Amino acid sequence: MAELSETDKRLTLKLVWYGPAQSGKTTNLMRLHDLAQPELKGEIMTLETQNDRTLFFDLLPIGLHTPTGWFVKLKLYTVPGQVMHDSTRKAVLSRADGVVFVADSQRSQSINNGAAFDNLAENANRVGLDFSILPLVVQFNKRDLPDILSEEEVRARWETAPWPLFFASALQGCGVLETFRALLAAVYRSLDGELALQTRLGLDITGFVDGLSPEIDPS
Template structure:
């Protein structure tokens, strides 16, 4: 959950990229890291696990500073996709403020996407997150590959889903920043009242997302 340091005037939010193995979670974070201005980001750090890895970095967007002086800081994580590392997935997911579920657009991966999404819902419950209220964006990645589900097919399969959906090619960049911005749009209403972002700090929903877009190179 969000960490609020009143003395330092800093709000830290934890965002997690979740999904099946090789869906592009790490690529999303690496590409997003590349897109941001150098002074706004920390170094990428990697926690190696057998046959997989968890990648994370601190994102300190100085552009998202409220008129009151409050600084909003993000910590971004990926989870290992391999089933064998489910314990690590739960540990990384714990206390998340928002999640991007990275699905693989290839037709052959539809079943893996479904199983991984079920795993996300199960693990959210196990670590005490309210899945129905969790800010969540579903990204269909690898749009640059052949034999992928069309956007129309995806819309039909996910009809009725309450979460916003985005489409990306994380390897080359399209959709990466848009996905993150969409997550911020979903996140803002959940934290605005709790921390008085607009009322006490003058940071509106539009300013919250726009500041991130302005931080990109």
């Protein structure tokens, strides 16, 4: 859960990219890392298997200054998509403040997408997160590949879902930042409702989301 220090005007959030194996979770984080200026970003750490799949998680700590003087540190993680690593997924998901579900747009991956989403809902409940109110954004990745579901098909399947829906090609960098900003907006709406960030603490949510300025953590 969010770590808040009113004395230091510092807020730390944990954001998790979740989805089936090889859907592009790691590539999303790598593209976000690329978008930050070289002198203003932390290191991205990856532990991979021999076949280049993420085994445990990636961690990309970046910081964002708000117009009202707050420093918001973001810890970005991915989970391993392979079925055998469910215990690691639960550990990484624990205490998350928001989640991006990264689906694979290829038609052949529809079943895997559904199983991974069900796994997200189950694991959220297992680690004490209320899935019904968890800030969540859905991204259909790999739009650059052939034989993918059309946007119309995806929207038809997800039209009753309450979560924002984005289309992306993380490999090309398309849709990655838009997904990230939507997640931040959802997380801050949730926190503002719980902690009255704007009225009680002067944390300008709108200005923060609209004016992203990645910086390395000064501590």
